[in-house]
Amino acid sequence: MIELRDIGFAYDEERVLEDVHLTLEEGELVVVSGPTGVGKSTLLGVVTGLVPRFSGGALHGDVRLDGESIVRRPPRERAHVVGYVGQDPAAGFVTDTVEEELAYGMEQLGLPAATMRRRVEETLDLLGIAALRDRDLTTLSGGEQQRVAIGSVLTMHPRVLVLDEPTSALDPTAAEEVMATLARLVHDLGISVLMAEHRLERVVPFADRIALLRGDGSVVVGEPAAVLATSPVVPPIVELGRAAGWDPLPLTVRAARRLARGLAERLPQQPARVEGPPSAGPVLSARGLTVTHGRTVALREVGVDLRPGAVTALMGRNGSGKSTLLWTLQGTTRRRGGTVAVDGQDPASLEPAQRRCLVGLVPQTAADLLYLETVDDECRAADGGSGAAREALDRLAPGIPGDRHPRDLSEGQRLALAVALVLSAAPRVVLLDEPTRGLDYPGKAALAAMLRELAATGHAVLVATHDVEFVAQVADDVVVLAEGEVVSSGPVLRVVAESPAFAPQVTKVLGPPWLRVDQVAPLLAATAPGGAAS
Numbered sequence: 001m002i003e004l005r006d007i008g009f010a011y012d013e014e015r016v017l018e019d020v021h022l023t024l025e026e027g028e029l030v031v032v033s034g035p036t037g038v039g040k041s042t043l044l045g046v047v048t049g050l051v052p053r054f055s056g057g058a059l060h061g062d063v064r065l066d067g068e069s070i071v072r073r074p075p076r077e078r079a080h081v082v083g084y085v086g087q088d089p090a091a092g093f094v095t096d097t098v099e100e101e102l103a104y105g106m107e108q109l110g111l112p113a114a115t116m117r118r119r120v121e122e123t124l125d126l127l128g129i130a131a132l133r134d135r136d137l138t139t140l141s142g143g144e145q146q147r148v149a150i151g152s153v154l155t156m157h158p159r160v161l162v163l164d165e166p167t168s169a170l171d172p173t174a175a176e177e178v179m180a181t182l183a184r185l186v187h188d189l190g191i192s193v194l195m196a197e198h199r200l201e202r203v204v205p206f207a208d209r210i211a212l213l214r215g216d217g218s219v220v221v222g223e224p225a226a227v228l229a230t231s232p233v234v235p236p237i238v239e240l241g242r243a244a245g246w247d248p249l250p251l252t253v254r255a256a257r258r259l260a261r262g263l264a265e266r267l268p269q270q271p272a273r274v275e276g277p278p279s280a281g282p283v284l285s286a287r288g289l290t291v292t293h294g295r296t297v298a299l300r301e302v303g304v305d306l307r308p309g310a311v312t313a314l315m316g317r318n319g320s321g322k323s324t325l326l327w328t329l330q331g332t333t334r335r336r337g338g339t340v341a342v343d344g345q346d347p348a349s350l351e352p353a354q355r356r357c358l359v360g361l362v363p364q365t366a367a368d369l370l371y372l373e374t375v376d377d378e379c380r381a382a383d384g385g386s387g388a389a390r391e392a393l394d395r396l397a398p399g400i401p402g403d404r405h406p407r408d409l410s411e412g413q414r415l416a417l418a419v420a421l422v423l424s425a426a427p428r429v430v431l432l433d434e435p436t437r438g439l440d441y442p443g444k445a446a447l448a449a450m451l452r453e454l455a456a457t458g459h460a461v462l463v464a465t466h467d468v469e470f471v472a473q474v475a476d477d478v479v480v481l482a483e484g485e486v487v488s489s490g491p492v493l494r495v496v497a498e499s500p501a502f503a504p505q506v507t508k509v510l511g512p513p514w515l516r517v518d519q520v521a522p523l524l525a526a527t528a529p530g531g532a533a534s
């Protein structure tokens with residue numbers, strides 16, 4: 001139904017797409033994948049019409065809808081057919097409250113009031129946001145905003161849904177529910193979905209085809225197994241399958257389990273390296289933290305200790321209070337009660353400049369930290385010209401031109417820059433709010449390594465994240481919040497084994513104590529019958 005013909009696109013000097021052919025059939029879900037900054041959002045923009053109209057740059061080639069060329073039609077005239085949710089859902093909000101936002105698109109289409117009412121109710125239930133219906137959009141947590149944004153396009157019943165990282169702010173359970181809902185729309189109503197996503201483990205089981213951007217402007221499109229066989233970005237089970245020499249490669253946990261039968265018994269009982277807990281006292285100690293927003297209690301009597309040398313993951317459902325806790329520890333959010341001490345000082349009582357040396361925070365929206373004209377200027381301002389920020393940036397997302405305006409970076413590049421700026425100052429305590437949005441697997445591995453290095457030199461690190469694979473790579477401990485209270489905390493293995501929702505793919509396939517492919521890959525090679533490992 002939608003066809004991209006011979007698409008080429010360049011921002012000024014940067015060529016992003018070249019000779020791209022892609023068709024999206026009715027009732028099909030296609031995942032757009034590829035490294036950070038490769039051009040996934042740009043490709044989606046060509047379908048919605050936002051590129052080149054609002055992005056600038058030069059587009060050639062044709063976009064066809066049911067055989068008719070729409071390449072010159074502005075986004076507004078495509079909106080009744082093509083629904084779009086961008087990488088920053090809050091940026092797309094046009095009304096004040098959840099219910100208004102869900103109805104807005106339908107009002108623009110002039111639908112009857114009774115239809116609008118019915119669809120709003122259906123959508124509130126479908127996305128589990130009925131309790132938020134009267135809420136002011138600005139007060140929602142990141143994941144709540146993402147659900148409302150998805151809901152606001154679903155109510156219009158578009159024939160094509162274009163979604164940019166739709167699960168990036170969702171907790172694991174919500175992500176699964178949203179994907180199952182989308183799959184149902186695709187199968188039952190014949191809707192077509194085109195989505196860019198880095199967390200392939202969440203979306204590949206639902207994909208009919210994958211469109212992989214390779215980095216030279218071209219796109220390879222095919223069945224998931226065929227594309228992933230050679231892709232530079234693959235979910236952990238595919239990496240596991242490659243290490244074990246499985247053919248065909250498993251795309252679901254279920255398929256991998258079948259292939260792994262008997263394998264778990266042949267692995268030793270303990271991972272080769274077990275990190276012992278460092279014995280020093282905490283760098284950060286918080287007790288009895290209570291925070292309220294109006295009548296909502298966001299945190300209730302929360303206590304945490306962050307040890308030097310340890311990376312702690314902060315997990316929990318959307319809206320459970322993770323961002324609130326980070327900002328309270330950092331000192332910006334006013335607390336109703338409780339204490340925070342970092343090396344004996346309360347960050348809330350310090351001037352912002354002093355505070356930054358003690359506690360660094362990478363916010364959920366990376367752009368909040370960026371205010372200068374170029375990437376180089378930002379790096380220099382952060383590290384005083386030592387080069388530390390640029391070095392960190394190159395590890396996370398290599399090759400970004402120093403003269404680029406931060407506004408013109410891709411989402412993942414912008415996040416990488418914000419992380420690099422905060423880490424280059426090496427504060428005693430580093431807090432990160434969902435720091436893997438927009439990052440590809442190599443970028444995430446690099447971030448994990450950098451956080452481990454910081455911890456190894458005596459810093460304390462707390463990462464709020466829904467990315468269970470990242471937690472498996474980086475964390476020593478996990479703290480789980482539910483409705484503003486700590487409901488469990490302890491070593492990563494124990495928490496992950498207790499809560500299936502937080503289990504990474506390797507644990508789902510091989511069981512504890514295994515969390516990551518790198519722990520088992522060498523063992524698989526040694527135990528594979530006939531040495532089938534490659």
Ligand SMILES: Nc1ncnc2c1ncn2[C@@H]1O[C@H](COP(=O)(O)OP(=O)(O)OP(=O)(O)O)[C@@H](O)[C@H]1O
Binds near residue numbers: 037038042411413
């Ligand atoms: N206005 C602009 N001017 C110059 N270059 C730009 C502009 N906007 C984007 N770019 C560059 O184009 C490339 C593609 O960006 P795009 O946002 O499409 O990537 P992406 O694959 O979606 O990235 P991510 O994985 O981070 O979401 C990036 O290298 C980015 O820096």
Ligand SMILES: Nc1ncnc2c1ncn2[C@@H]1O[C@H](COP(=O)(O)OP(=O)(O)OP(=O)(O)O)[C@@H](O)[C@H]1O
Binds near residue numbers: 141171294318323
């Ligand atoms: N100004 C506000 N007024 C009312 N409620 C608020 C306000 N700010 C936040 N909240 C609520 O407080 C709760 C905690 O929000 P917080 O952003 O800390 O959650 P989170 O765990 O980080 O969520 P997510 O995983 O979705 O990012 C949420 O239910 C949110 O809706």
